[in-house]
Amino acid sequence: MTYTDHYHPYTSNTATNHTHYINVPMTYSNQTLIQTTLDYIKQPQRTKEMSTLEKVKAERLEARERLNIERMYAEYDELAFPDVESGTVISFDWTPKDRVYAYAAIVIDGRWFVTGGQSPNGVPHEDFIAWLIGKDIEAADITWLAAS
Numbered sequence: 001m002t003y004t005d006h007y008h009p010y011t012s013n014t015a016t017n018h019t020h021y022i023n024v025p026m027t028y029s030n031q032t033l034i035q036t037t038l039d040y041i042k043q044p045q046r047t048k049e050m051s052t053l054e055k056v057k058a059e060r061l062e063a064r065e066r067l068n069i070e071r072m073y074a075e076y077d078e079l080a081f082p083d084v085e086s087g088t089v090i091s092f093d094w095t096p097k098d099r100v101y102a103y104a105a106i107v108i109d110g111r112w113f114v115t116g117g118q119s120p121n122g123v124p125h126e127d128f129i130a131w132l133i134g135k136d137i138e139a140a141d142i143t144w145l146a147a148s
Contacts, residue, residue: 073129075139081125082110089145094135104145 050058084107094101105114105128112128113121120131132142 069133072133072138076129076132079139079142081107081129084125086110087146091143091145092132092137092141094137 086108087106089104089106091102091104094103101116103115103119105112105119107113107125111122111124114128114131120128123131
């Protein structure tokens with residue numbers, strides 16, 4: 001049996017004027033039908049096998065990324081974040097896609113609080129540093145503003 005999930009009848013575009021079908025074995029109860037449908041949807045998708053060249057290329061890229069991350073961690077280690085006095089404020093800029101966002105962060109009792117709606121708050125030093133590295137913010141780009 002074929003289950004139709006919906007139909008778009010009032011469109012003039014033939015690309016959107018279609019019906020979707022999910023082929024699912026017919027079962028005797030709605031609960032079984034729901035579970036069978038979920039099992040079908042959750043089936044792992046087959047991925048294309050990578051050639052040896054593609055694998056090596058991916059491994060080399062990962063190795064370069066790892067070296068860059070390790071370099072950034074080493075530079076942040078030199079700043080001795082765990083030894084920073086409570087009340088210290090720093091600032092830094094993040095520039096994704098040619099737009100500059102200015103941030104400030106304060107450390108209170110070993111936890112960092114950062115401006116911005118999607119920023120971490122109340123995180124320990126290691127998590128804060130990982131967030132900075134994830135945003136590709138270099139240790140040299142940190143400006144130390146004040147300690148209360």
